[in-house]
Amino acid sequence: MSVTANLPIMYPVKGFTLGTACAGIKVTGRRDLVVMGFDKSATVAGVFTQNAFSAAPVQVAKKHLHAGAIQYFVVNTGNANAGMGEQGLQDALLTCQALADVTNNEITSVLPFSTGVIGEKLAVEKLINALPEAFNQLSETHWEAAAEGILTTDTVAKGASTRLELDGHWVTITGIAKGSGMIRPDMATMLAFIATDAAIDKGALQKIIKQAVDGSFNKITVDGDTSTNDACLLVATGTATAPVIDRVQHPDYPALHKAINGVFETLAKAIVLDGEGATKLINIKVDGGASDEECNAVAYTIAHSPLVKTAFFASDPNWGRILAAVGRSGVKDLNIDQIEIFLGDICLVKSGGRAEDYTEEQGQSVMSQKSISVKVDLKRGAYSTEIWTCDLSYDYVKINAEYRT
16 A cells, blocks of 8 residues: 655644554554653543444543543554454553553553554454553654554545634644544544644533534545444643633633634545545535525435445446436425525535436536536525545446455
8 A cells, every 4th residue: 555645734732742663563664553652631522423333442542532631542454453342452452551561551541553454363462562662753843754543544644723812821732643544424434633732621622523523524424434433532632822712602702612613624634535436526505495404415315325425436428327326315295396406606406306407417527627617506594514435436436355465
């Protein structure tokens, strides 16, 4: 697998450090272990997979996060440590204990994360042996190495970083993510770690991450599958000199919230752009719904249709596939005579059929682009939604057919 690290400027976050090592968990000689560290005074918030078969590290991380006083994350690739029952839980706890021993901390100060093949035992001995190297590499500047160290089938490292001024004080927000396949809302096969040096109260931080995830990682889909290992963590080190944001009513909350949302959205779109075998980014917007639920039903039916996705890959303006997806979305009592469907700025469907002035050449001009928008106006209410997906290519089948070889 060839990985490109074409990251933007990744501003260091004071008080947040990252280190990597080559543990040889699946492939010898590649970074596959990442440790992240911060002071126990930092606040930490997380959102995790909704898959009922959540992986052992997810279960342990949620338990430790509830206990509080988190100081370290440990991330391995090459093995998901999922579907392994009690053995998986023991291996996740062994990992946490090993890093706690290296750092002279309690086991509950460590959150574990794993990504890779499901149903195979984690090579925990290799992981533990490499922990001291990763710990010794801890630095505020190692974002790029960490971004590469958390990847699996990804072809590019994914990062985002920004700075903003709050009340005369500069604040930094920087994050990395991984994800390429098994991507579906309620998180996906994705891990994301975002840090800021802003000082944020625990309650406000949890509200920020929940809203940021709902507007970003929970608005993307590559293939409709939800992973066992998804996790998104937001850390506020509190090392900036800006005032503490202790409530959502704080005057600096809206600006910080917007900036954090921007980092999350950038990372989410990067995951879709790097969808397994993907060649195009597709934006789907549904307006005029009677509820959020029916807008989402229409959007995701379009996004998950193999026929629609393969048409995008072929640059084929086969608009009937989009129309059919809307019709089978499960929304009751649709008035098809009112619905309008657009491909870019081109109206495809109006008054129950093909728009009178639509031409195949117009559709082709849009479908040939690398970034394409689809808009559906249901004209039955004031609700709307917007999601991002990608096309479905030959390479998606090849990558997943050969995943364990």
